[in-house]
Amino acid sequence: MSSTSMSSTPMSRTDGAVPILAARGLSKAHGETRALRGASVELYAGEILAVTGASGSGKSTLLHCLAGMVRPDEGSVVYAGQRLDRLPEARLSELRRTEFGVVFQFGQLIPELTALDNTSLPLLLAGASRKAAHEQAGEWLERFGVRGQEGLRPGEMSGGQAQRVALARALVTGPKVVFADEPTGALDSLASEQVMTALAHTARETGTAVLLITHDAQVAAYADREVWLRDGAVSADAVALEATR
C-alpha cells in the first residue's frame, strides 16, 4: 500500500467485460495547477465504483471530465463508443438529460422549484408533459422516501431530504450512469447512511452504473470497486485495494 508509482493504464476488471465509460490518459490544468496527470479509469455497467483520494487529488475534476462537464486538455473519454471530449455541447446536454444523472454535495437543486418540479425537470426539458413528468417524479420521490415533501422548496428541506430529492432527479430519466460527487459530504452520519443505502439499492435494482467520489471510507464501502487518485493520477495502490476487496 505504500507504493507511489503512478499508472496510466485503466484500472480495469479482469473478466473481459466491456466498460460503459472509459477514460484514458486524462490531463487537465486549472491555470497553473495541474488537477489531472494522465488519469485512466473504467466504469462497467451496473457497478458502483468509488474514486477516493485526498483533498486536491483531482477527484472532482475527474468526475467533471467523465460526465462531459469539463473537456480534458489531453486524453480521451469514451462513453458507449463515442468520444465525450469531442461531442458538441448540445449533445452533451442531451446525454446529461437522458443517460447521465449527476449528484453533488449540495446546491444542485434549483431553489425556486419545489421538490416535485426539481425532480421533474429533466423530463420537462426532454419535452414530457407536466402531468406525465409529475407522475414519474412522484414515483421516484416515493422510492427515496420523500413522498409528502413534493411541495417543499430546497430551502425548506433538511440536507438529507434535499439529497434524496437530488438522487430522485438524477435517476428519474433512467440513466445508465450516475455521477455522485461527495453526495453525503454535507450530511450527518444517519442521513449519510440513508442516502447511500437508497443510492446503492436503486443502482443495483435498476442496473445503473455509479461513479462515486468520496473521501469517506464508510461511503466507499458501498462500492463494488475502488480506485485511488493521487496527485491527479490513478494510483497503483488502487489495484491492491481492488485485489483485497
Add this chain to the structure above:
Amino acid sequence: MTRDLELAWLLTRGSDRREWWRVTLTAVGAALATGLGYAAVAVASVDGQVSTPYFHGLLNQPGQRAGVIVALLLLWVPVLGFLGQCARIGAVHRDRRLAGLRLAGATPGQVRRIAALESGLACLLGASVAAVFCALLMLNVLQQGFPPRAWAGFALVTCAVPLLAVLVSVVALRRVVASPLGWVRRVRPGHGRAATLALVVPAVLVGLGALLVVVRGTGPGTTAFPLLVFCAVALTGAGAVAVTGLTARAVGRRLAARTGSPAVLLAAERLRADPWATARTHATVLLVTVVGVGFLGVRQMLLDAVHQPPEGLPYDPEDLAFYTTGIDLVGAAVLVALLISLGGLAAGTAESLATRRRGLAAQAAAGVPRKVLGRALLLETALPLIPAMLLAGAGGTAVHVVHGTFVDPPVFPVLLPLLFPVLAYAACLLAAATSLPLLRRTVRPAELRFT
C-alpha cells in the same frame, strides 16, 4: 418555446423576495417605457395644425410635436439604463439557477431563452399594467378620440417593450456560457482601447453629423434631425460606459498604489478589480449630466431671449407662457431622467452589496469596522464619479457653448449649468448611501453560514 416559457414561469413563480424585487423593478421600468411610448404615439397620431388645451398650445404645430416626440423617446435612454440595472439584481442567484438547469440537461440555448423569457415576462407585466392605466386615462380623463393607426401604435408599443426586453437579454447573454458547474463569463481580451474606439468613433461621427445638420439649418421639423439626435444620445451613452470604465480602472490603480487609508484602499481595489461594474452603474447618470448641463445653458439663453427680445417688442403673456412651458417641460424631462438614473444607481449599489455579502461579512468578522466598509462603499461611487462628472460638465458646456455661438450677440452662461454636475454628484452619493442600511445587515457574521 412553450416548454421554455412554462419553465420561465415556474422559476419566476417560485422566486424568493430578492427576485421579486427584480421582477417588480423591471416591471416598473417596462411600465415607464410603455407609458412614454404611448405618449409619443398619442402625440404622433395628431395630424396638421390643431388647437389643444394642453401645455399652452405646445402641441398645436407639427414641428413642435416632433420635438416633443423626440424628447419622449430620449427618456427611453435612462429607462433602459434603469432596466439594465434591474436585470442585474439577483444576478448571482440567477446564475446559480441557470447552472442548475444546465446540470439537469438544458442546452446553453435553452438556458439563454429561459433567462430572456424571465425578463420578458416581467416586462409584459409592466407593459400590461401601463397599457390598462393609459387606456383608462385616455378614455375617461382626456376623453380624446384616437384614429385606428394610433391604437395600432399603442398595441405595437405594448408588444414591443417585452419583445425588446427579450432581445436585449439575448444580446446581453450572447457572450455568456452557462456551464453546469456555474456561470462562466467569457473574458474579452480587447475590452480596453479597441472597445473604446469602437464606441467613441461612431459616437463622434454621429455627433459631427448632427452638428452638420444644425449648421446647415435643417430645422427640427424634419425626420432626419430627431433621428440623428436619438442616435447621438444612444451612442454617447455607450461611449460613456467605456470612458467611465477606463476612468474607474485608472483611479483604482493609482489610489491602490498610494493610499494609506483602509477605506480608500478597499474602494480602490474594488474599482481596479471590476471597473466595468462601476461603468454600467454610472453611465446613465453621466449621460443625463451631459444633457442637463447642456440644457441649463441653452435654457438660460432661451429665457434671456424670451424675456428680453433683442429686436422688437416684448412678447405678450400668452406667447411667453408658450415658450416657458416648452422649456419647463424639457427641464422636467431632464429631472425625471436624472431621478430614474439615480434609481438605477441605487439598485446597482444594493445589488453589488448583495453579491459580495459573504466577502463583506468575512471582512467584518476579521475586524474591519463597519464604518470603514461604509466609507469604502461610498468611495466606490465617489471616486470614479469625480473625473466622470468633470467630463460630463465639459461635454454639456461644449453643447451650450456651440449653441451660444449662433446667438446674436454670442452668450455663454457658466454658473448655473456648472452647478448641475455638483448637484448630480451629491445626489449620486445620496443614492449610494441608501444602501448603507443594507450593508449593516450584510456584514453580520451570520451571513458566513450561508452559501
